[in-house]
Amino acid sequence: MEVSEARMKKTVLAKAVPAAALLGLVLWGGLPLLRHRHFDIPVVKGPGVTAVLRLSEFSPGLKGTSGDTNVYVLQGRDPGGKALIMGDTHANEPEGMLAAVIFIENAIVEKGTLYVIPFFNNSASRNTRPGDGYPLYFDVATDWGRRRFRFGNRDASPLDQWPDPDVYIHYPDRQLLSYIDVRNTNRTWPGRVDGPLMERVTFGAMELMRREKIDVAVDIHGAETMFPVTNCIVAPDSSVKIATLASLTVKAMEGFENHVEMSPSGFRGLSHREIGDHGPSLPFLLEAPIPFLDQPTGPKTTRFLLDGKDPFLLSLSKKKKLFVPYGEDGWPLEKRVGQHTSVTLEIFRQFSKKTAARPIAVRGVPRYAEVVKSGVGRFLADPAKAAPGGVVMN
Ligand SMILES: [Zn+2]
Structure with missing residues (x-):
């Protein structure tokens, strides 16, 4: 016993x-x-913000889910055209989100109205890629301290949308896409009111564009230096003329490259394809090179995410394996964000020249040279110093 x-x-x-x-x-x-x-991110309502909406107001199936996200409205002093800016479609490409936040916190709209969605795939921005050793956060140095942001993933979290199908059948074209694309908000356009959660996100943006009669939609990304569709504006037929003028103008006036890529008509689900095919807006997808996303690099550290410097990419560049020039100074965040603010502003300017009856005039947003010189943090507001009710959590 x-x-x-x-x-x-x-x-x-x-x-x-x-x-x-x-x-x-x-x-x-x-x-x-x-x-x-x-972890929620505070965004300060800048001098131009007139309202903050929720995407679920355009797509009721998002209400109460982590697919829902804030839509900042900056209604101008005078009427004019309307533009939508989206960041964090891919939440591991933070240059788009930061450019969007800079618009929200700095822009003064003189003519027309801006709608800005900084965390378009909110679920993806709360997801990570542990297998790749992704950092969970990154800090941007400012004049008043550090501003902390979530670093997310390309796809929505399986905690929010699960299970994945064997094959994602795109709506409405029935093209067969990879199973993972059902959680990728740059494959689920134009979406369905009652589709999987990420289709409800893109449907919300489509409805916003249709109801508010948005003229110009800018979806801001980052892309690998070893991927040919990088450092460019992707545009379909309807917007290619404005994209070309914007690309040529920034090159001539501001001295940086940004070529134009045609949106392929046979590849479905992408913003630059479906937005124009299913709504009134002219779509533009902006890509800036983000070395952090390339595969043959050193550790995926926060520092590398910010400065874009990597010895392996440098040696590959000498072997002509990259699609962008790459030197000792890497491809730092301020260059990527500065390109995005400049190209976005230039698209608005070219649209306004072409469509005089619907001008979009914005001031207060820094262009490329200013962001490169002063850094991204210079244009981020201090949430602690905001007026009462002036901070919105995201
Ligand atoms: Zn992307």
Whole structure:
């Protein structure tokens, strides 16, 4: 009897110790992910913000889900055209989100109205890619301290949209796409009111564009230096003329490259294709090179995310394997964000020249040279110094 009791105690202990160790490991690994998922980012309502809407007002199936997100409205002093700016379609390409936040916190709209969605794929911005060792946050240095942002993933979290199909059948064209694209908000356009969550996100933006009669839609991204569609504006037939004029003008006036890529008509689900095919807006997808996303690089550190410097890419550049010039100074965040603010402003200017009855005139947003010189942080407001009610959490 005594012997068997001792043996039982031993067996229980032999099971309890590894179980406790496993639980400890799960908590140690899981708690930072849980905190990241619930970490909210303050955005200060700049001098031009006149309202903050929710995307669920245009797509009711988003209400109460983590697909819902803020839509900042900057209604101008005088009437004019309307533009939509989207960042974080891919939440591991933060230059788009930062350009969008700079518009919200700095823009003064003189003619027309801006709609800005800085965290378009909110679920993806609360997701990560642990297998690739992604950092969960990054800090941007400002004049008053550090401003912290979530670093997300390309796709929505499976916690929000699950399970994935074997193959994603695009709506409405029935083109067969990769299973993972059902969580990629640059494959789920134009979306459905009752589709999977990410289709409800893109449907919300389509409805906003249709109801508010948006003229220009700018979807801002980053892309690998080893991927040919980088450092460019992707545009379909309807917007290619404005894209070309914007590209030539920034090159001549501001000295940086940004070529134009035609949107392929046979590849479905992309913003630059479906927005124009299913609504009134002229679509533009902006890409700036983000070395962090390339595969043959050193560790994926926050520093690398910000400065874009990597010795492996430098040696590949010497072997002519990259699609952009790449030197010792890498491709820093301020260059990427500056390109995006300049190209966006130039698209508005070219649209306004071509469509005089619907001008979009914005001031207060820094262009390329200013962002490169002063850094991104110079144009980020201090949430602690905002007026009461002047901060919106995202
Ligand atoms: Zn992207």
